[in-house]
Amino acid sequence: MKKLINDPEDVVVEALRGMAAAHPDHLRVDLEKKVIYRKDAPVRGKVGLVSGGGSGHEPMHGGFVGLGMLDAACAGEVFTSPVPDQMMAATTAVDGGAGVLHIVKNYTGDVMNFEMAAEMADADSGIQVRTVVTNDDVAVKDSLYTAGRRGVGVTVLLEKIVGAAAEQGRPLEEIADLATKVNESGRSMGLALTSCTVPSAGKPTFELGDDEFELGIGIHGEPGRERRPMASARELAQQLVEPILEDLPRKDGQPVLAFVNGMGGTPLIEQYLMFNEVQTILAKADIQVARSLVGNYITSLEMAGLSVTLLTLDDDLIGLWDAPVNTPGLRWGA
Template identity: 60%
Template sequence: MKKFLNSAESFVADSLAGLAAAHPALRVQAEGPDGPFVARRAATQPGKVALVSGGGYGHEPLHGGFVGVGMLDAACPGEVFTSPVPGQILAAAQAVDGGAGVVFVVKNYTGDVLNFQMAAELAAEDTGVAVETVLVDDDVAVRDSTWTAGRRGTGATVFVEKIAGALAERGESLADVADMGRRVNANSRSFAVALTACTTPANGKPGFLLPEDEMEVGVGIHGEPGRSREKLASAREVAALALDAILAEPLFGAQGERQDGVEVIAMVSGLGATPLSELYILFHEASRLLAERDISIVRSLVGNYVTSLDMAGASFTLCRADDELLELWDAPVNTPALRWGL
């Protein structure tokens, strides 16, 4: 294993320190026994709903890279691929509550769901902070796994945090912001393909073995198995595999049929070790395949947004858009990983 480390034990703390050093608008709150959280340095405006998310480290820029104006108010990192703990989440919620309540954005993994749920209960019982939860479950690759009950939460998390975050910046209510997050999740689907496994710093070796001429189709962002293991294919074939799985969902109309007026926000995210040049090839193929079905890409992201350490691969996410979602998508955002309109 070759990685830029001081030690496996200090990996998360050292990385968070670098995030804060590179982005002075952020702070890392590390006091207390439960673990650190990343928050905006500026206090939450009174009356503004706060957004808090989090999950195991290793998916950067998710979540800490999306803390800032127009998105999250705080993010709670666990150890690598390990859920943050309830006390950590509760401390973050209390720190950023502006009096209007907090929305938890939670990826559908068992540990995340349980710990954020416990934090929400503690907030209601002990602090008086009102909490609403948005569960993200957009991955169509598998319905249930050893990690989840139901679909896994992946790329749509970025869309939920951006669009619900924009509504929160407008000063809308806790219920409205949470409902918008749920609406974005309901409109979004994802699918990923891996060419290699990832290597966690503590383990020092790949999480699974994948022959040079094979790929994992429908892989999870922790390296969980997907739908199948297949022979390595061209970028066009990979894009078709992913989009066929996504477009099989009723959300996008009848499978295989041309659509009339369907508009989507599309993201092709690298999983950590895929060159941007290859991601653009995949995006080109995806855009061509969608155009053949009269589905229009009206906004797009290509790059590393939801990763899995050093895994080579890519995930595809589509969100069916309308005028309101696009207006919120276009609203100003200023975070380490997303910036426009300011």
């Protein structure tokens, strides 16, 4: 194993220390509790947005803390959920008097720990907390880490859209309803060409032959639908997009946001090539791509592979997507 680390046990804290040093104008970091905050949190009168999960998926979630997205992100160990005390601390620290929304990917540990934190925040501080659980992965219904579908690419889009709504001063209930709408309007599916190596494990999570790929892989390296023979980019795009379209809630004429996400080890030239294949498929189906996103936004360490997410749009969602955002991992208009 070759990794740019010191001690595998110190990877998360040292990375958080690096984030604090790299973005002092935007972030502050609690190294003891492993929570990243936007520097001006809490923002009085604004709904606070808190997310988090295991490390190793950067820039999600810490890279999306800042204006127009999250107020705080809780960092667990690599591929391991944060604990309720972290989530409780984050919830308390970002409450500006308008309540807090927890954005939780559908992984058993995340769901359980965020639920405990919400109960603690209500009991100890009277903070009003609402929760949305993302579950957009169409690959499998249940996996090693979940009961039901996994939360993947829609999580990033939801954090951006809901973050813009919070900046506008919308109330908690409206923002929670919006988050639910975004989750229900998006679908995702991914594939892996290689495994990744968790620093503490020191060996690949799984093995893939040179002539095969894993369809429907999870972001922790958990199995997908099946292993298939390697194919062209055009064929791979078809195998990702078809199951998404079969399940995507969409009326005739509604445009979509198309998101091609790298898993950490796939170069941008291949991601853009795949985006071209995705938009070609959508054009043949008479589906307009009104907005797009291409890049590494929810990764799995150094895994080679990618995911495709489609989100059905309306005028409100387009306006919120276009609104200014200024975070380490996503920035425009600000």
